[in-house]
Amino acid sequence: MNVAHNLHIIKDRLPAQVQLVAVSKFQSEALIAEAYEAGQRIFGESRAQELKLKHEHLPKDIQWHFIGTLQTNKIKYIIDYVDLIHSVDSMKLLVEINRLAQKANRIVNCLLQLHVAEEESKFGFYIDECKAMLAQGEWKGLTHVRICGVMGMASNTENDEQIRHEFCLIHTFFQEMKQLHFAGDPSFKELSMGMSDDYSIAVEEGSTLVRIGSSIFGERIMH
Numbered sequence: 001m002n003v004a005h006n007l008h009i010i011k012d013r014l015p016a017q018v019q020l021v022a023v024s025k026f027q028s029e030a031l032i033a034e035a036y037e038a039g040q041r042i043f044g045e046s047r048a049q050e051l052k053l054k055h056e057h058l059p060k061d062i063q064w065h066f067i068g069t070l071q072t073n074k075i076k077y078i079i080d081y082v083d084l085i086h087s088v089d090s091m092k093l094l095v096e097i098n099r100l101a102q103k104a105n106r107i108v109n110c111l112l113q114l115h116v117a118e119e120e121s122k123f124g125f126y127i128d129e130c131k132a133m134l135a136q137g138e139w140k141g142l143t144h145v146r147i148c149g150v151m152g153m154a155s156n157t158e159n160d161e162q163i164r165h166e167f168c169l170i171h172t173f174f175q176e177m178k179q180l181h182f183a184g185d186p187s188f189k190e191l192s193m194g195m196s197d198d199y200s201i202a203v204e205e206g207s208t209l210v211r212i213g214s215s216i217f218g219e220r221i222m223h
């Protein structure tokens, strides 16, 4: 794998306003360092303890994004330094992130993860559930989290029209919520959509953050 070369190819295809999250879950620190040397600064991880170790060992100007399912008892491993949590999928999780962020004396950036894919296994709020959560308003009292937008994954399918439709649902939801609840808030601006196989569609549908792993680092070796 030539990480620098792969990064270069992807960056060339991304419009200037779209940021690249290099998804380094299960990848070695040596490969992450290669991407860092090539200029990449935003990395995405899906396990809190793995992220903690990588954060300790790698350069301190890396912006670490958390993109996986986050259990409340694991927040403590990332709360001091995480730059953006993409995967907030319940009010309970948001409340707990807020509580620990307050203790850490930080305001932590979060995205609300939406479930729009057909697979049962994908996590996230259903759109109606997320609308109800925002309408209910309790989140407004959480002073140590900043809701910066939404994240979603499309179905794992060859059907590009379905993928496009699902990204479009996320974008429409984002715009509605921006008008209803975040009209005066410039921080609510991120649409985290698109992975190795579908990022070009996601970008066409308005993504501002693409999360790309295997096209940069190659296949993941699970452990």
Ligand SMILES: *Cc1c(COP(=O)(O)O)cnc(C)c1O
Pocket (backbone or CB within 6 Å): 023, 025, 046, 067, 068, 153, 194, 195, 196, 197, 211, 212, 213, 214, 215
């Ligand atoms: C693993 C993962 C990615 C990256 O997937 P690739 O297909 O390797 O690009 C993106 N987003 C999330 C939430 C992931 O878990």
